[in-house]
Amino acid sequence: xxxxxxxxxxxxxxxxxxxxxxxxxxxxxxxxxxxxxxxxxxxxxxxxxxxxxxxxxxxxxxxxxxxxxxxxxxxxxxxxxxxxxxxxxxxxxxxxxxxxxxxxxxxxxxxxxxxxxxxxxxxxxxxxxxxxxxxxxxxxxxxxxxxxxxxxxxxxxxxxxxxxxxxxxxxxxxxxx
Numbered sequence: 626x627x628x629x630x631x632x633x634x635x636x637x638x639x640x641x642x643x644x645x646x647x648x649x650x651x652x653x654x655x656x657x658x659x660x661x662x663x664x665x666x667x668x669x670x671x672x673x674x675x676x677x678x679x680x681x682x683x684x685x686x687x688x689x690x691x692x693x694x695x696x697x698x699x700x701x702x703x704x705x706x707x708x709x710x711x712x713x714x715x716x717x718x719x720x721x722x723x724x725x726x727x728x729x730x731x732x733x734x735x736x737x738x739x740x741x742x743x744x745x746x747x748x749x750x751x752x753x754x755x756x757x758x759x760x761x762x763x764x765x766x767x768x769x770x771x772x773x774x775x776x777x778x779x780x781x782x783x784x785x786x787x788x789x790x791x792x793x794x795x796x797x798x799x800x801x802x
Contacts, residue, residue, distance in 0.1 A: 653771050653772070654768065654769050654770045654771055654772075655770060655771065655772045655773070655774065655788060656764075656765065656768065656770045656772075656773045656774075656788045656789070656790045657773060657774040657775065657776050657788050657789055657790065657791075658761065658773065658774075658775055658776070658789070658790050658791045658794055659775070659776050659777050659789070659791045660757075660775045660777045660778065661777040662777075662791050662795075663757060663791055663794055663795055663798070664753075666795055667753070667795060667798050667799065668799060668802060669753055669756075669798070669802065670750075670753055673749040673750060673753060676749060677745060677746055677749055680741075680742070680745050681742060684735050684736070684741065684742065687731070687735075688728075688731070688732065688735070688736075691724070691727070691728045691731060692728070694724060695721065695724050695725055695728060698717065698720065698721050698724060699721060701717070702714070702717045702718065702721060705717075756798060756801070757794060757798065760794055760797045760798060761773055761790070761794055763797075764790055764793055764794065764797070773790065
């Protein structure tokens with residue numbers, strides 16, 4: 626559930642409570658989860674994290690190689706500066722500029738907000754999030770809950786432990802594997 630939806634639920638709940646509809650407010654059942662704990666302990670998430678790390682490691686190796694190539698060319702240009710003609714110096718500067726631009730483009734395409742890393746992360750986590758949400762919806766209906774919060778993403782200052790559904794979600798997720 627998104628933060629916007631959670632805030633909306635909080636506003637609705639607050640309005641109900643403040644408007645004096647005490648009978649209705651007493652019937653409202655709420656539960657919560659800790660999505661960080663679910664993601665940390667769910668085996669499928671751990672596998673997805675390993676896959677993601679492998680991809681990021683490859684991209685990081687490519688980034689480091691490009692950085693090293695740029696640094697080597699820059700050092701070469703400095704070291705040979707006195708021996709090179711102006712034409713050769715300009716040629717090397719243009720090559721350095723081109724490499725730098727290609728590096729920046731690689732960084733944006735790979736690690737930018739819409740880059741390969743973000744897309745891969747979404748590709749790996751989206752099915753897991755959908756599974757969690759489906760299980761959570763079933764648990765909420767089964768227990769007659771009207772609202773389920775995620776304490777990892779909200780400012781919950783108090784929650785009774787009996788409302789915590791984290792272990793139930795984890796159990797059902799792991800049963801599906």
